[in-house]
Amino acid sequence: MDVKLTDRTYLVAGGGSGIGKGTAEGIAEAGGNVVLLGRNADKLQGAAGEVAARSPRGAAAVRVHPADVTDEQQVIEAVAAATGWTGRLDGVVNCAGGSETIGPITQIDSQLWRNTIDLNVNGTMYLVKHAGRELVRGGGGSFVGISSIAATNTHRWFGAYGVAKIAMDNLMKQAADELGASNVRFNSIRPGLTRTEMVTPIFAMPALEEDYRINTPLPRVGEVEDIANLAVFLLSDQGGWITGQAISVDGGQMLRRGPDFSSLVGQMYGEDALRGVVD
Numbered sequence: 001m002d003v004k005l006t007d008r009t010y011l012v013a014g015g016g017s018g019i020g021k022g023t024a025e026g027i028a029e030a031g032g033n034v035v036l037l038g039r040n041a042d043k044l045q046g047a048a049g050e051v052a053a054r055s056p057r058g059a060a061a062v063r064v065h066p067a068d069v070t071d072e073q074q075v076i077e078a079v080a081a082a083t084g085w086t087g088r089l090d091g092v093v094n095c096a097g098g099s100e101t102i103g104p105i106t107q108i109d110s111q112l113w114r115n116t117i118d119l120n121v122n123g124t125m126y127l128v129k130h131a132g133r134e135l136v137r138g139g140g141g142s143f144v145g146i147s148s149i150a151a152t153n154t155h156r157w158f159g160a161y162g163v164a165k166i167a168m169d170n171l172m173k174q175a176a177d178e179l180g181a182s183n184v185r186f187n188s189i190r191p192g193l194t195r196t197e198m199v200t201p202i203f204a205m206p207a208l209e210e211d212y213r214i215n216t217p218l219p220r221v222g223e224v225e226d227i228a229n230l231a232v233f234l235l236s237d238q239g240g241w242i243t244g245q246a247i248s249v250d251g252g253q254m255l256r257r258g259p260d261f262s263s264l265v266g267q268m269y270g271e272d273a274l275r276g277v278v279d
Contacts, residue, residue: 003236005032005090010235011082012036013069013127014095016043018196019146019231021050022224023093024062026232028055034062035082038096041066069096069123072130079130089134091142091235094127097168098198101159102261103269106276113160120164121171128175132184140183142235145172146227147188149250153258157265157274165190169246176244185243187234192250193259194222211260217252 010027014020015036027034028051036044036051044064055061065081067074083089097120100112124145135141147169150162169188176186193199193212202208213219227249233239248254266274 003030003232003238005030005232005236007031007033007086008090009033009082009086009088010035010091010093011079011089011127011131012093012095013078013123014038014097014146015051016040016047018095018198019191019194019224019227020093020095021047022228023095023144023231024051025054026225026228027093027235028052028061030232030236031056032061032090032235033086035078035085036062036064037067037069037078039066039068069094069126070118072126075123075126076130079127079134083134088138089131089141090138091135091144092127092131093144093146093231093235094124095146096123097146097148097165099159099161099164101161103157103159103265104273104276104278105157105159106278107269107273108159116160117164117167120161121167124168124171128171128186132175132179135184136179136182140185142185142187142239143172143175144231144234145169145186145188146231147190147246149190149192149248149253150258151190151246152248152254153256155258155261157261172246173244180243185234185240187239187242187244188246189227189230189234190246190248190250190254191227192216192222192248192253194224194227196224205264207263208259208261212253215253215256215259216250217255220251222249222251
């Protein structure tokens with residue numbers, strides 16, 4: 001299927017690396033304009049060159065806008081900049097996420113918990129709130145949130161991450177229900193283990209990587225393109241009757257269980273901590 005996004009403009013949060021950059025490359029290759037949003041200006045500039053190389057229009061199809069999605073005013077300015085570039089906004093992909101918490105829930109640092117919720121949930125809400133207005137004004141559009149298999153499969157000792165991602169999925173469904181009347185679609189993608197900078201440490205632990213493999217019916221690691229291909233499809237007209245969905249792209253791991261981090265967490269906190277014991 002030949003997906004076309006010609007003359008359309010998209011904002012990609014978390015566009016400096018990983019799934020965000022890969023999705024931006026897919027948008028550019030399909031003929032779209034893309035604004036890369038992220039906190040690290042240097043990383044955004046580096047990514048912009050790679051994205052431009054995939055576009056028929058080169059650098060003219062890519063802009064960068066450094067911003068922190070946890071700051072609502074910065075999100076307002078980013079959405080305004082993306083919309084002002086061509087006069088309309090056609091879609092958003094939110095890849096800005098991550099976690100600052102790992103370890104027993106009885107020992108989680110409460111501030112790090114709040115930081116993780118702020119990034120994944122509040123950051124998404126600000127983008128939905130302000131980009132949603134522009135998508136409505138423009139007559140419709142598509143918003144794709146990058147969630148995680150941790151939203152549905154318990155990931156013991158992952159702290160706030162899975163909690164934040166299931167909240168994000170619910171927000172996508174609520175927005176889809178509310179804004180469907182204005183032809184604005186919202187969906188989320190739940191990646192499994194995908195080869196990005198964020199999960200590099202997993203590949204340094206053979207036992208943990210093997211645990212992922214044996215719990216994945218299609219026993220390979222996901223690649224950025226696996227996620228980006230679906231995101232671009234959901235942005236396009238070919239995905240025009242899909243909304244309110246949380247779609248797993250995980251090689252089937254949601255059929256089994258999440259990863260076993262007990263050996264790592266046991267080393268960090270002690271074996272008793274695995275069952276919630278606090279000294």
